[in-house]
Amino acid sequence: MYDKLIFEISKPGRVGCSLPKSEVKDWNLPEELTRKIALDMPEVTELDVVRHFTRLSQKNYGVDQGFYPLGSCTMKYNPKINDEMAGNPNFVGLHPLQPAETAQGALEIYYQTSKMLSELTGLAEFSFNPFAGAHGEATGLMIMKEYHLQRHDYKRNKVIIPDSAHGTNPASASVCGMETIVVPSTELGTVDIAKLKEVLNDEVAGMMLTNPNTVGIFEKDILEISKLMHANGSLMYYDGANLNALLGVSRPGDMGFDIMHINLHKTFSTPHGGGGPGSGPVGVTKNLVQLLPNPRVVLENNQYRLQTNPLSIGSVSGFYGNFLVVVRAYTYLRSLGKENVGLVGKMAVLNANYIKESLKDYYKLPIKGACKHEVVFDGLVKGDASTLDVAKRLMDYGYHPPTIYFPMLFHQSLMIEPTEMESKETLDDFIDAMIKIAKEAEENPELLHNAPHTTIIRRLDDVKAARTPIVKFKDIT
Ligand SMILES: Cc1ncc(COP(=O)(O)O)c(C=O)c1O
Numbered sequence: 001m002y003d004k005l006i007f008e009i010s011k012p013g014r015v016g017c018s019l020p021k022s023e024v025k026d027w028n029l030p031e032e033l034t035r036k037i038a039l040d041m042p043e044v045t046e047l048d049v050v051r052h053f054t055r056l057s058q059k060n061y062g063v064d065q066g067f068y069p070l071g072s073c074t075m076k077y078n079p080k081i082n083d084e085m086a087g088n089p090n091f092v093g094l095h096p097l098q099p100a101e102t103a104q105g106a107l108e109i110y111y112q113t114s115k116m117l118s119e120l121t122g123l124a125e126f127s128f129n130p131f132a133g134a135h136g137e138a139t140g141l142m143i144m145k146e147y148h149l150q151r152h153d154y155k156r157n158k159v160i161i162p163d164s165a166h167g168t169n170p171a172s173a174s175v176c177g178m179e180t181i182v183v184p185s186t187e188l189g190t191v192d193i194a195k196l197k198e199v200l201n202d203e204v205a206g207m208m209l210t211n212p213n214t215v216g217i218f219e220k221d222i223l224e225i226s227k228l229m230h231a232n233g234s235l236m237y238y239d240g241a242n243l244n245a246l247l248g249v250s251r252p253g254d255m256g257f258d259i260m261h262i263n264l265h266k267t268f269s270t271p272h273g274g275g276g277p278g279s280g281p282v283g284v285t286k287n288l289v290q291l292l293p294n295p296r297v298v299l300e301n302n303q304y305r306l307q308t309n310p311l312s313i314g315s316v317s318g319f320y321g322n323f324l325v326v327v328r329a330y331t332y333l334r335s336l337g338k339e340n341v342g343l344v345g346k347m348a349v350l351n352a353n354y355i356k357e358s359l360k361d362y363y364k365l366p367i368k369g370a371c372k373h374e375v376v377f378d379g380l381v382k383g384d385a386s387t388l389d390v391a392k393r394l395m396d397y398g399y400h401p402p403t404i405y406f407p408m409l410f411h412q413s414l415m416i417e418p419t420e421m422e423s424k425e426t427l428d429d430f431i432d433a434m435i436k437i438a439k440e441a442e443e444n445p446e447l448l449h450n451a452p453h454t455t456i457i458r459r460l461d462d463v464k465a466a467r468t469p470i471v472k473f474k475d476i477t
Pocket of ligand 1: 072073132133134135166168169210214239241242263278280
């Protein structure tokens with residue numbers, strides 16, 4: 001049984017509210033603009049509408065509902081105070097074209113958030129213009145490219161990217177017209193320095209790296225890597241998607257990175273866009289500040305203003321990015337305070353290691369030793385079930401599954417990122433479910449092969465859904 005559409009519960013004459021008679025006089029519209037067929041709107045009561053949309057909202061799974069350990073995504077809770085601040089009518093009502101003198105509060109938020117991010121990352125200044133992490137990557141690479149061009153070093157058009165990197169890294173390089181050189185990882189999951197040295201030459205513009213990397217392991221040779229790249233005349237780009245693990249503990253700037261992006265929707269507790277507004281601010285070292293996208297927010301004589309730089313890579317978004325997302329990140333940082341921000345990385349790492357140690361007898365651990373903010377398993381130790389089966393069965397236990405089959409370094413990757421927000425009780429319940437599933441895989445593997453059993457839609461054909469999506473309503477009863 002499918003839930004009825006709002007049009008299907010419509011009954012002629014039902015209304016949700018009654019409007020007063022219009023005070024606007026009749027307006028003679030030109031004939032070609034007048035409606036010829038009556039508008040087909042659903043006729044429903046307020047209660048119909050409330051129930052319909054409440055029911056729909058419950059079909060989704062969100063962080064506000066339960067544990068969401070999606071690796072590489074940092075699905076942390078977004079405190080409601082962030083939304084309350086972003087909903088302030090003085091922020092919501094701003095127009096991007098209004099004079100800077102009348103928007104000093106908003107410009108101050110941009111300026112101060114950049115200052116806080118600088119303190120946390122060791123880079124000089126941030127631009128909030130990019131709309132997402134991947135957009136930040138592309139912006140950062142444009143800065144890298146422009147740096148070499150402005151030095152008349154025209155040959156440098158190659159970017160080194162480890163094989164463990166997120167797919168957006170090579171995609172961003174390609175979008176910027178740059179070529180990718182892939183370096184393999186060692187069996188410890190970190191960059192193979194010997195192989196890195198082999199690909200260095202005067203065509204290399206820079207290297208993109210996330211640290212901890214997508215296997216959840218800290219690149220312990222990062223200082224040596226940065227030194228090698230800089231000696232080669234190349235720049236270091238930090239993919240900040242995994243910054244949560246380091247927050248308040250160590251800084252990309254101190255590791256030798258020149259350019260980075262941050263996913264505000266991950267580390268700084270703003271909503272994951274889901275196609276909606278996101279924010280991927282880009283930060284740079286002092287010598288690259290003039291290349292940041294236009295415009296920059298500057299403070300002069302106690303007044304904030306927008307400055308356009310002739311050396312800049314130009315504009316990468318309409319106006320100045322998604323302002324209300326920045327308000328949320330600002331609120332998050334101010335409510336944590338300097339004294340607590342250092343706990344974020346530490347607690348995120350502790351939680352991931354707690355899960356790793358609790359599950360390592362049941363799920364294969366391809367890389368031993370301490371992980372950072374996320375742990376990657378490579379399928380079950382025993383039993384006849386795949387990582388996909390485990391993920392589907394977890395839904396029956398009421399959890400959003402972890403990331404599966406990424407990173408691609410292992411055949412049965414199962415990547416769990418608990419974030420710092422979760423309590424020991426939540427982690428224990430999840431661990432319990434994972435152990436039960438591991439036992440089911442040995443005793444009754446069919447239960448896993450056919451999971452999920454409790455969801456409205458059972459197992460989807462993922463490939464078919466991606467290749468031939470049906471995006472319109474279709475009665476499947
Ligand atoms: C390591 C890494 N880099 C980059 C990105 C891209 O970020 P966004 O989804 O905001 O574009 C992600 C997203 O999950 C990621 O995990």
